[in-house]
Amino acid sequence: MKEELIVSGRMNYKVDPTLHIWGWEIPLYLFLGGLAAGVLFFAALYYLRGKDKEYQAAVKWVPMITPFLLVIGLIALFYDLNHKLYFWRLYTSINLQSPMSWGAWALLVITPLSVVWSATYVREAFPFWKWPFAWLDTLEDFFIKNRTVLAWIMIVYASILGIYTGILLSAFNSRPLWNTSILGPLFLVSGLSAGAALIMMLSNNPLERKRFSQIDLMLIGIEIFLIIHMFMGFRASTEVQIEAAALFLGGPYTLPFWIFAVFLGMVLPAFLEIWELRGNHIPAYIPAILILCGNIALRFIIVYAGQSSRYLY
Amino acid sequence: MRYAMAVDTKKCVGCSDCVVACQTENNVPIGYCRDWIVEVTDGTYPQLEMEIRSERCNHCDNSPCVRCCPTGASHYSDGGIVLVTKDMCIGCGACIASCPYDARYPHPDGYVDKCTFCIHRVQKGQNPACVEVCPTKCLYFGDLDDPNSDVSKVLQKRKFKTLIPEAGTKPQLYFLI
Numbered sequence: 001m002k003e004e005l006i007v008s009g010r011m012n013y014k015v016d017p018t019l020h021i022w023g024w025e026i027p028l029y030l031f032l033g034g035l036a037a038g039v040l041f042f043a044a045l046y047y048l049r050g051k052d053k054e055y056q057a058a059v060k061w062v063p064m065i066t067p068f069l070l071v072i073g074l075i076a077l078f079y080d081l082n083h084k085l086y087f088w089r090l091y092t093s094i095n096l097q098s099p100m101s102w103g104a105w106a107l108l109v110i111t112p113l114s115v116v117w118s119a120t121y122v123r124e125a126f127p128f129w130k131w132p133f134a135w136l137d138t139l140e141d142f143f144i145k146n147r148t149v150l151a152w153i154m155i156v157y158a159s160i161l162g163i164y165t166g167i168l169l170s171a172f173n174s175r176p177l178w179n180t181s182i183l184g185p186l187f188l189v190s191g192l193s194a195g196a197a198l199i200m201m202l203s204n205n206p207l208e209r210k211r212f213s214q215i216d217l218m219l220i221g222i223e224i225f226l227i228i229h230m231f232m233g234f235r236a237s238t239e240v241q242i243e244a245a246a247l248f249l250g251g252p253y254t255l256p257f258w259i260f261a262v263f264l265g266m267v268l269p270a271f272l273e274i275w276e277l278r279g280n281h282i283p284a285y286i287p288a289i290l291i292l293c294g295n296i297a298l299r300f301i302i303v304y305a306g307q308s309s310r311y312l313y
Numbered sequence: 314m315r316y317a318m319a320v321d322t323k324k325c326v327g328c329s330d331c332v333v334a335c336q337t338e339n340n341v342p343i344g345y346c347r348d349w350i351v352e353v354t355d356g357t358y359p360q361l362e363m364e365i366r367s368e369r370c371n372h373c374d375n376s377p378c379v380r381c382c383p384t385g386a387s388h389y390s391d392g393g394i395v396l397v398t399k400d401m402c403i404g405c406g407a408c409i410a411s412c413p414y415d416a417r418y419p420h421p422d423g424y425v426d427k428c429t430f431c432i433h434r435v436q437k438g439q440n441p442a443c444v445e446v447c448p449t450k451c452l453y454f455g456d457l458d459d460p461n462s463d464v465s466k467v468l469q470k471r472k473f474k475t476l477i478p479e480a481g482t483k484p485q486l487y488f489l490i
Contacts (some may be wrong), residue, residue, distance in 0.1 A: 004353060005354040008349060008352075008353070009327075009329060009346070009350040010415075012346065014406075014409075014418065014419055015418050018416065019409070019410065021419065080406070081404050081405055082403075082404025082419045082425075083403050083404030083423030083424045086384075086401070086402065086403045086404075086423075086424075089384040089400075090383055092380065092383040093383075095382065095385055098381045098382055098407070100383035100407050101384075171380075172411045173411075174411055174413035174480060175410060197436070262369075284444070307410065310413070311480060313476050
């Protein structure tokens with residue numbers, strides 16, 4: 001058998017022996033960004049379909065959490081930067097070939113948008129709410145009148161936010177595990193599924209809970225299909241991608257991925273939801289928390305495993 | 314103008330002089346390197362082949378690091394040399410993750426650092442520091458558009474390969490074999 005022994009004199013911090021330039025901050029942000037995108041997507045969707053009276057949690061209450069989710073995510077991103085004081089350089093250029101660039105610009109739209117959307121419902125949540133300045137009342141009236149426009153912008157930008165996190169990773173052809181176009185749709189669907197799970201958990205309306213449980217079931221089905229599809233693609237691809245797939249098919253990430261991300265995060269909650277839809281009672285927070293944890297696990301595992309997948313030459 | 318470098322793997326003995334010269338010339342922080350030596354042993358005992366390579370940034374024609382940089386800090390300079398503008402770099406690490414050769418590293422001051430082909434010397438008509446000090450003269454540098462440059466002449470005469478051409482980066486570091 002032919003063997004190859006490679007000895008390298010390079011030992012750069014965070015690059016060797018295997019790349020670990022991204023720690024916990026990036027997957028945490030990918031999770032929070034995906035979750036916020038999911039919640040805002042459903043808020044806009046059901047508002048546009050005229051269901052804001054029926055699905056109050058989805059349209060009005062749960063989106064109030066998203067500014068916090070996004071801000072925590074942005075703090076994590078900022079914390080990850082090595083040259084922090086230059087972060088504003090993101091906004092002195094637009095590089096269409098860099099998903100990180102358009103992600104940065106999308107965040108600049110969706111973060112304030114999530115605040116505005118929540119602010120237009122503050123009075124409904126707290127009837128005695130008073131804005132400290134009169135011009136804020138005028139602004140509120142303006143936004144309430146134009147909610148449909150807000151919803152259209154939000155549905156577009158929520159989709160961009162949800163899918164760009166996956167495209168960001170898939171754009172790196174140097175890391176064979178990430179270099180698959182399935183990652184964009186997979187992260188989008190998994191973000192939507194997390195958003196639906198959060199709405200299901202926080203809603204107190206049984207009809208709304210049932211609707212989001214059905215949506216989640218469908219999204220989990222798509223996720224599992226995409227994961228199978230992704231591995232089929234890897235196995236039929238070049239040697240580096242076969243090796244990347246091997247990280248999950250017998251390699252070091254096999255157990256964490258299939259147990260935490262797939263079984264506990266998708267298969268088990270799907271079973272629980274089917275069980276519930278058949279009339280048995282299961283507290284909504286159990287499948288929801290499983291889905292949210294599975295979402296975190298999926299992002300951590302993909303980000304870490306991707307950095308250990310590489311070309312050998 | 315298209316700057317490129319050729320490394321003669323038949324002459325390189327892996328002495329690491331190029332590494333030390335680069336660290337001195339470019340004030341590379343201790344514990345880091347912009348160029349490095351790789352020794353590859355291939356085959357089955359007793360039929361073994363060894364290749365020694367002095368590696369560095371490939372200054373690719375289709376650089377993933379330039380493509381993925383969100384701020385434009387990574388850019389092409391004179392003759393296709395890939396550079397990082399320090400005070401545009403936010404240290405996000407995207408370029409480090411995007412490089413199939415792992416040629417970049419996070420500088421302790423925050424920005425991302427890499428081989429510059431010693432552009433400050435090249436612009437004065439000198440060779441990069443690594444080429445200048447090589448005791449076996451196994452490194453060749455020059456302009457590929459000039460048929461009389463050191464690198465053009467040696468690439469006309471000798472067989473060569475590039476690293477991971479399948480990554481589609483169009484690398485400009487040639488290894489004579």
